[in-house]
Amino acid sequence: MGHVCDRCKDMIRDCTNLGVSPTRHRLSIDIASDPMTSKTTSSARNCPGAENLPTLRGQSATKTVRATKRALDLFCILLVAPLLFPLGLLIAAAIKILSPGPAIFTQHRVGYLGRRFRCLKFRTMVVNADTGMHQGHFTGLMSANRPMTKLDSAGDPRLIPCGRLMRALGLDELPQVINVLRGEMSLVGPRPCLPYEYERYLPRHRERFETLPGLTGLWQVNGKNRTTFEQMMELDIHYARNKSFGLDLKILAKTIPAILVQTRDLKRKQRWFRLTPLLRSFSQTGSARATSRIGV
Numbered sequence: 001m002g003h004v005c006d007r008c009k010d011m012i013r014d015c016t017n018l019g020v021s022p023t024r025h026r027l028s029i030d031i032a033s034d035p036m037t038s039k040t041t042s043s044a045r046n047c048p049g050a051e052n053l054p055t056l057r058g059q060s061a062t063k064t065v066r067a068t069k070r071a072l073d074l075f076c077i078l079l080v081a082p083l084l085f086p087l088g089l090l091i092a093a094a095i096k097i098l099s100p101g102p103a104i105f106t107q108h109r110v111g112y113l114g115r116r117f118r119c120l121k122f123r124t125m126v127v128n129a130d131t132g133m134h135q136g137h138f139t140g141l142m143s144a145n146r147p148m149t150k151l152d153s154a155g156d157p158r159l160i161p162c163g164r165l166m167r168a169l170g171l172d173e174l175p176q177v178i179n180v181l182r183g184e185m186s187l188v189g190p191r192p193c194l195p196y197e198y199e200r201y202l203p204r205h206r207e208r209f210e211t212l213p214g215l216t217g218l219w220q221v222n223g224k225n226r227t228t229f230e231q232m233m234e235l236d237i238h239y240a241r242n243k244s245f246g247l248d249l250k251i252l253a254k255t256i257p258a259i260l261v262q263t264r265d266l267k268r269k270q271r272w273f274r275l276t277p278l279l280r281s282f283s284q285t286g287s288a289r290a291t292s293r294i295g296v
Contacts, residue, residue, distance in 0.1 A: 109192035124163035189214025
C-alpha cells in the first residue's frame with residue numbers, strides 16, 4: 001500500500017499548490033485499479049481546480065502502450081534466446097569456478113508504482129558483501145552535484161575476479177530477462193532501485209515509478225555515469241511521461257554502443273588510478289631531490 005499513500009500525498013500537494021486547502025474542502029481521493037490491464041487511476045473530488053491536476057501522476061501507461069511494450073519485450077527475448085541461454089550457462093560456470101557461492105543471487109528492488117520484487121542478477125561480488133559502502137556512496141551522489149560514477153571505477157574490493165568486466169558489459173543483469181518474462185520488468189525503463197534508495201527519494205522523484213523498470217533506459221544511453229543524480233531523475237521521469245514503442249526501439253538500438261563507451265571510460269579510469277601512485281612517487285622523489293639541492 002506504500003504506492004497508494006505516496007499517490008495520495010502527491011494529490012494533496014498538487015491541490016495545495018493550486019491554492020486549495022484539502023482539509024477545508026474535505027478533499028476526497030479515489031484510487032481504482034483494473035486487474036486486467038494493471039491500470040491505476042486516481043482522482044480528487046470536492047477540490048476546485050482538480051481538473052488542472054497533472055494527469056500523468058494519476059494514471060499509468062495506456063493499455064495500448066503497455067500491450068505494444070509487452071509485445072516488443074517478448075519478441076526481442078525470443079529473438080536472442082539462442083544466444084542468451086548458452087551465454088548465461090558460460091557466465092554461471094565461470095562464477096562458480098572463480099568464486100565460492102551461488103552463481104545467481106536475488107535482491108529486493110522497488111519497481112512499478114513502488115512495488116517490491118525479487119530482482120535476479122549474476123553474482124559479481126563475494127558472498128555476504130558489505131552493503132554499507134554502497135549506501136554511503138549513494139548518499140554522497142544524491143547530495144553532491146557530481147557524476148554518478150560507480151565504486152567499480154576506483155577498485156571495489158568486494159568484486160570477484162572478472163566481476164568488474166561483467167558489470168561494465170552489463171552481463172550481470174542477464175538473469176533479469178526472467179523478471180521481464182514475469183512482468184516485473186521491461187527491457188526498457190528506469191533501473192529498479194534498492195529500498196533504501198527509494199526511501200531517500202523526494203516525492204517528485206517517484207514519478208519515475210509510473211512505468212515498469214528496465215534493463216536499459218534513457219539514462220543509460222545518455223551519459224549514465226557522466227550524469228548527476230538529478231539529471232538521471234530528469235531522464236527517468238521524461239521516459240515515464242513519454243514512453244512509446246518508437247522510443248523503446250531507439251533506446252534498444254543505442255544500448256550496445258553506450259555499453260562500449262562505458263567500458264572504454266572504465267578502462268581509462270582504471271589506468272588513471274594505476275598511474276596515480278606512480279605520479280605521486282615521482283613527485284615526491286622530485287621534491288626530495290630539490291630539497292637536498294637547496295640544502296647543499
